Amino acid sequence: MSANDAGPAATGEPAVVSQAEEGGAAGGPLLEVTDLRVDFHGARTVRAVDGLSYTVPRARTVALIGESGSGKTVSSRAIMGLLPESARVVGSIRFEGEELIGLPEPKMRSIRGGSIAMIFQDPARSLNPTMRIGAQITEAIHTHDRSVSDAAAFDHAIELMELVRLPAARERFRQYPHQLSGGMRQRVMIAMALSARPKLLIADEATTALDVTTQAQIMELLRDLQRRLGMAVIMISHDLGLAASFADDVLVMYAGRAVERAPTRKLFSQVRMQYTRALLGAIPRLENPPHLPLAAVPGQPPDLSVQQLGCPFAPRCPAASQKCVEVRPPFAEQEPEHLWACWHPAGVEPRS
């Protein structure tokens, strides 16, 4: 834990946890996304995120689940202000009560890697191949606190590397990314992300490129760090199983929208939205007989450059009716803490 004391976050702020308990001026959730829309302008305008709303409480893990192109990555990059210039972001993203959309770039830069950090899918490509590991970590440290001396930054980097359980930290400090395994590289990414003691960590498919054993180790590490540092995590994944094991809340996305949201336990005990159900059905099970064809969600995600009237999942949905094609189901709290957008939710008696 010594890394925490030496961290740049020790700029007089009390520990994150106590701040959360305090309630503070912010009081509300750590992150509040309201009616977020992201359009990409090009030959055709693509609406990648279409009216997404959710909140992330302090020190909790929220999983964003969905297929490729469901808007989970785009929406999280919108939080970080990391979208290309062709993207137009509207709506509201409030972090500790402060509006991030439209925040001037220098201000946004101090938040990036400061109070909100991010790790990415492919650790083989996410680190600069021509820069030593140590230099990449100390760069993160110096970026958010220029007053740190080189020696202090070195010590802090070593502490961070030990915090993420990177073996032989001093040796690794002088190595290049290609000399490390995939799991070790992701640990380096996490060490960098933690350098300024963020209050929110966005893990964008952080374990997808790793093999299953390493994946479990990294997830365990993230959970452990989250608890020790009192940090909130947005975990982006297409893997419902991973979300079930590690997230407090799950938000299922489809075609740029939220389609189902609930505390993890509730969601998995009562899946309502037909898409979530289809996703769960697509998970191969050990008890299945061998040589069974893998189940898949039939059809393709919709073309996001075309505006839809009804439910975007309707063309692929086994329960779809004419109403689904014509009228968009509202995303609303239909049971306590359980929100979904579906006219024909599973396990609910049809209303007249």
Add this chain to the structure above:
Amino acid sequence: MSSSASASLPAPVAGRAGPLARVTGSPLLQFLGRRLLAAIVVLWGVTFLTFVVLNHLPGNAAQQLLGINATPAEIHQLSVKLGLDKPLLTRYGEWLHGLVTGSLGHSLASGQSVTSILASDLPVTFELIAFAFVISLGFAVPIALLAARRPAGIFDRASMLLSMAGLSIANYVLALVLVYFFAVKLNWLPALGWVPPSRSLSQNLKYLIMPAVSIALALLCFYARLLRADLVEQLRDEDYVTTARAKGVGPWRIILRHALRNSVFGLITVVALNLGTLLGATVIIEQIFGLPGIGHELLSAINSRDVPVVEGTVLVFGVIVVLANLIADLLYSALDPRVKYGSAN
């Protein structure tokens, strides 16, 4: 140059882990050894081809020396005296023999040793090339960085448009335009001649600037476009750039500290390859500005069929090009920790 070869040649069939075996087993030395062997083949081919081509040009040195009024008997007499009556292979063999024993022969025209001619002319050409390099890279890199900072921004569009124009101007045309404005019209710079840097560095640079700019402009434009394209691609497509941005690193630091080092490889390759073109350009430019360099010497040697001088010059050009490419390869491994020559350890 032969030191690494002689280091590896006498390697005895010693014990496997003997110190000599370890030295000769070093991947870098093996790499250099292979490159040296290849260089020898290349240089031999270049000098031999030059010999053959010169031999097939009409007229020989004796004729050129004596002028058009000489009688055939006089020409024959001088040819024999200069050894030009011997068969081609014999003469090439003699030249090679001289080379191996450390002599590049003597000029047929002046009788001066080729080595001394090279020694007096090479520094001029080296200075010209070095100056052209400094100008082209010195401007190309900052221009590329500024252009890549905001792709499709005003600076990017303007510089890329101008560089397209610059690329399309032939160096000798530019040379004449420069002379017209800066020497004839404005009278700021001398149009012709040379002052060695040992006498006066400021005068030296004054004489050198127009020739160097003439050579450098097209290269500058080419390098700037190349590096800019590479930088833009890195900044747009590479995940490590996103990581750096996610760390909160500022845009200039991302370009300078992250993207630049990963973008220079294309530039290094092209700069090394371009050196041959650059040497060719000096032949014309030295002629236009009356610089006593090796390019100037080469042209007059070809005209007077002065075979030893041509051969010596061609050999030096060949060595420069081979060395430049070797340096480029070594630079890759210095700049990219993933590149290691020899074994894939």
